[in-house]
Amino acid sequence: MSQSKHPDLIRRRLLQAGAAFAASALAPSLHAQGSGRAIRIGYQKSSTLLTIIKANGVLEKQLGSGARISWHEFSSGLPLLEALNVGGVDLSADVADTVPVFAQAAGAKLTYLAQESPSPSAQAIIVRADSPIRSVAELKRKKIAVTKAAGVHYLLIATLEKAGLKFSDVDAAYLSPADGRAAFERGSVDAWVTWDPFLSGVQRQSQVRVLSDGRGIADYQRYYLASTPFADANPDVLRIVFDELQKTGLWVKQHPKDAAAFLAPLWGLDADTVELANSRRSYEVRAVKLDALGEQQRIADAFFSAGLLPKKVNTADVAIWKPARLG
Numbered sequence: 001m002s003q004s005k006h007p008d009l010i011r012r013r014l015l016q017a018g019a020a021f022a023a024s025a026l027a028p029s030l031h032a033q034g035s036g037r038a039i040r041i042g043y044q045k046s047s048t049l050l051t052i053i054k055a056n057g058v059l060e061k062q063l064g065s066g067a068r069i070s071w072h073e074f075s076s077g078l079p080l081l082e083a084l085n086v087g088g089v090d091l092s093a094d095v096a097d098t099v100p101v102f103a104q105a106a107g108a109k110l111t112y113l114a115q116e117s118p119s120p121s122a123q124a125i126i127v128r129a130d131s132p133i134r135s136v137a138e139l140k141r142k143k144i145a146v147t148k149a150a151g152v153h154y155l156l157i158a159t160l161e162k163a164g165l166k167f168s169d170v171d172a173a174y175l176s177p178a179d180g181r182a183a184f185e186r187g188s189v190d191a192w193v194t195w196d197p198f199l200s201g202v203q204r205q206s207q208v209r210v211l212s213d214g215r216g217i218a219d220y221q222r223y224y225l226a227s228t229p230f231a232d233a234n235p236d237v238l239r240i241v242f243d244e245l246q247k248t249g250l251w252v253k254q255h256p257k258d259a260a261a262f263l264a265p266l267w268g269l270d271a272d273t274v275e276l277a278n279s280r281r282s283y284e285v286r287a288v289k290l291d292a293l294g295e296q297q298r299i300a301d302a303f304f305s306a307g308l309l310p311k312k313v314n315t316a317d318v319a320i321w322k323p324a325r326l327g
Helices: 007-026 048-056 058-063 077-085 099-105 151-162 177-185 198-205 228-233 235-254 256-267 271-279 294-305
Strands: 037-044 067-074 091-096 110-116 123-128 143-146 171-174 191-195 208-213 222-227
Touching: 037 048, 037 058, 037 077, 048 058, 048 091, 048 235, 048 256, 058 067, 058 235, 067 077, 077 091, 077 099, 077 110, 077 222, 091 099, 091 110, 091 151, 099 110, 099 222, 099 294, 110 228, 110 235, 123 151, 123 198, 143 151, 143 177, 151 191, 151 208, 151 294, 177 191, 177 198, 191 198, 198 271, 222 228, 222 235, 228 235, 235 256, 256 271
Parallel strands: 037 067, 037 091, 143 171, 143 191
Antiparallel strands: 091 222, 110 222, 123 191, 123 208
């Protein structure tokens, strides 16, 4: 295997990465810049709704001059939630449903703020168009690029299982989306598992073939989270963020071309590619309900069975913010 699957080593590396980020993020902390409330928000390239909110400056307007908002970009969801766990950021933009499971296994105290309803076709296992691989079963002993702990990590495990294979039957190369695409296009890996907008980007710019997406295999729900201390102390901020996420999600789906034109220069993609990516995401933001975390538990159990989590995780053992609490 190109990356160790030993759970203790994985956990140690995650905590080291999170601590390193926290040190750099907290050094120039906004908390030291005077009175008022500092709010640090983490996001990634696939954080569509908060990317729009950030560009519009709507949170700054809603929260007023007493709040100082800083934005911190991450390559994927796992380092983002590690930073949230160790105090590097206060709020997390959407991460795939797999990521909180890893955070829970590391002992993180996080609060679920919101979720997006399923978008199973927004992630897929792809091969180059000229690849001899025609089925998931043919991935046995092949090298596959995948981002650790991302939704695609579970998609790969579940898809292999459906084809009668184990995760240990493939050679997983843990790469960021950018590195994964580079390895895929130069032929260093046999397949790549990725999500939108990276998926739509490679589909439109390269000759690729989809072996399988998440339909019927992985729902792919994305979650917004906050550190529990911040959530407990700032319910008004969570309410404002929740409301703006809902409004922005509706706007994206009701105005697909306008949304694509707005996001294209921010993402460095053409508008048609962005519109394709957005068409496969639900962007339906809703409150999180404890009894709706069933797939979270299946994900946790699958990762534990594959030796990728250091311990069993009870996904119901989480804090959930409820909009009704604020009346």
